[in-house]
Amino acid sequence: MESVFHGFTDLETLNRDGPVVLTHGEGIHVFDVNGKAYMDANSGLWNNVAGFNHPGLIEAICQQARRFPGYHAFFGRVADTTVALSEKLLQLSPFESGRVYYTNSGSEANDTVVKMLWMLHRRNGQPQRRKIITRLNAYHGVTVATASMTGKAYNAEFGLPLPGFLHADCPHYWRFARPGESEQEFSLRLARSLEEMIIKEGPDTIAGMFCEPVQGAGGVIPPSEGYFEAIRPILRKYGIPLIADEVITGFGRTGEMWGSVKYDLQPDAIVASKCITAGYFPMGAIILGPALGEALTRVSEAAEEFPHGFTAGGNPLASAVALKALEVIETEGLLDNVRRVSPRFLAGLKGLAEHCYAGEARGVGLMGAVELVSDKNSKAPLDGRLQIPERIANKALGKGLICRPLGQAIVLGPPFIITEAQIDEMFAILQETMAEVFSDVGL
Numbered sequence: 201m202e203s204v205f206h207g208f209t210d211l212e213t214l215n216r217d218g219p220v221v222l223t224h225g226e227g228i229h230v231f232d233v234n235g236k237a238y239m240d241a242n243s244g245l246w247n248n249v250a251g252f253n254h255p256g257l258i259e260a261i262c263q264q265a266r267r268f269p270g271y272h273a274f275f276g277r278v279a280d281t282t283v284a285l286s287e288k289l290l291q292l293s294p295f296e297s298g299r300v301y302y303t304n305s306g307s308e309a310n311d312t313v314v315k316m317l318w319m320l321h322r323r324n325g326q327p328q329r330r331k332i333i334t335r336l337n338a339y340h341g342v343t344v345a346t347a348s349m350t351g352k353a354y355n356a357e358f359g360l361p362l363p364g365f366l367h368a369d370c371p372h373y374w375r376f377a378r379p380g381e382s383e384q385e386f387s388l389r390l391a392r393s394l395e396e397m398i399i400k401e402g403p404d405t406i407a408g409m410f411c412e413p414v415q416g417a418g419g420v421i422p423p424s425e426g427y428f429e430a431i432r433p434i435l436r437k438y439g440i441p442l443i444a445d446e447v448i449t450g451f452g453r454t455g456e457m458w459g460s461v462k463y464d465l466q467p468d469a470i471v472a473s474k475c476i477t478a479g480y481f482p483m484g485a486i487i488l489g490p491a492l493g494e495a496l497t498r499v500s501e502a503a504e505e506f507p508h509g510f511t512a513g514g515n516p517l518a519s520a521v522a523l524k525a526l527e528v529i530e531t532e533g534l535l536d537n538v539r540r541v542s543p544r545f546l547a548g549l550k551g552l553a554e555h556c557y558a559g560e561a562r563g564v565g566l567m568g569a570v571e572l573v574s575d576k577n578s579k580a581p582l583d584g585r586l587q588i589p590e591r592i593a594n595k596a597l598g599k600g601l602i603c604r605p606l607g608q609a610i611v612l613g614p615p616f617i618i619t620e621a622q623i624d625e626m627f628a629i630l631q632e633t634m635a636e637v638f639s640d641v642g643l
């Protein structure tokens with residue numbers, strides 16, 4: 201309490217209950233300093249998909265550490281392991297060819313793509329093409345640029361977004377549809393409103409649009425039906441690159457290797473991070489598709505270089521564990537397991553939605569949320585002061601389950617190795633906890 205400054209932490213709860221200090225993990229459980237075990241229904245922060253003590257991943261780091269533990273990727277130098285990872289990422293990607301660029305986090309990766317687009321357009325004689333479109337409820341990170349891209353009210357604390365960062369509509373049908381509007385009509389309306397925004401701003405002032413295939417930190421919001429089909433032609437029409445922020449959805453979370461494939465985004469580049477090392481080492485990666493990769497190489501040659509880089513970007517330890525993590529996801533059956541247990545997971549969510557204060561259960565693959573309301577029909581939100589989702593998460597923590605309150609929702613994203621029995625246990629704890637919390641607050 202005296203030495204650590206916590207971000208994204210409810211300080212009232214922290215000051216009352218203290219931090220949870222963890223010592224180790226086993227499978228999908230983590231253990232605190234008192235020896236108490238917690239099932240982590242959020243895979244750490246979406247990323248520890250192979251659990252917390254995978255022997256192969258640990259060994260991959262150890263072997264690389266003994267051979268070549270650290271180097272950079274500036275001045276045309278690069279670790280052999282990082283080259284191998286780049287080839288692997290391109291092979292896994294939906295692109296036929298491309299280039300991979302490394303950072304240490306998802307925020308840095310999105311931030312880097314913004315600079316790539318700015319340089320590209322400027323060198324191509326369109327220096328005015330600088331505006332970035334994202335969507336309300338989007339989460340793209342915390343750097344100055346990516347916080348500006350994130351469509352959350354808390355960034356007003358920093359006087360953000362910066363000018364030139366635009367937020368289009370959030371494709372959440374249940375919450376934002378007009379009375380009588382079908383899901384297809386809703387998607388078409390959002391696409392029209394996006395086009396109006398582009399025309400109003402000036403199509404030749406837009407540098408690019410970033411989309412999470414499924415909005416994650418916005419509360420697990422899969423796109424409305426037909427959404428990407430509707431916006432893709434508009435972006436094409438105005439020559440606006442589409443960047444898929446797959447920091448959560450990349451490598452299997454939706455049941456497909458890529459959210460872009462699941463929802464047919466056909467992006468120009470993919471941003472990956474979280475699962476890329478299964479949470480065992482910091483790494484972000486930008487996978488540029490062939491057109492963007494070639495265009496950026498061309499303008500960088502004209503400028504002599506792409507003047508950008510992180511000291512630890514493409515670090516060999518990160519690369520080694522990423523290579524192993526991708527192998528584990530692909531060949532140790534992790535992706536298969538996501539597909540196998542997902543119906544059980546989604547059924548469990550539906551079960552929670554039967555609660556009289558649950559408005560919507562939504563999800564795909566192994567990511568889901570249940571949104572709480574004060575009235576199922578009007579969808580009126582609960583009184584925020586009651587802090588019901590926080591109470592549920594705190595109470596579940598006491599029962600040995602880590603889950604995440606997000607707005608008025610409870611968000612779940614368990615590790616890819618979770619079993620059906622563990623899924624049942626997770627929902628049993630949640631059912632019990634929800635009943636207790638609603639009775640505690642007198643609802």
Ligand SMILES: *Cc1c(COP(=O)(O)O)cnc(C)c1O
Pocket residue numbers: 304305306307308310339340341342412416417445446447448473474
């Ligand atoms: C977590 C996240 C980021 C930011 O990644 P960091 O590694 O925390 O910087 C960016 N985009 C999405 C979709 C994320 O979920």
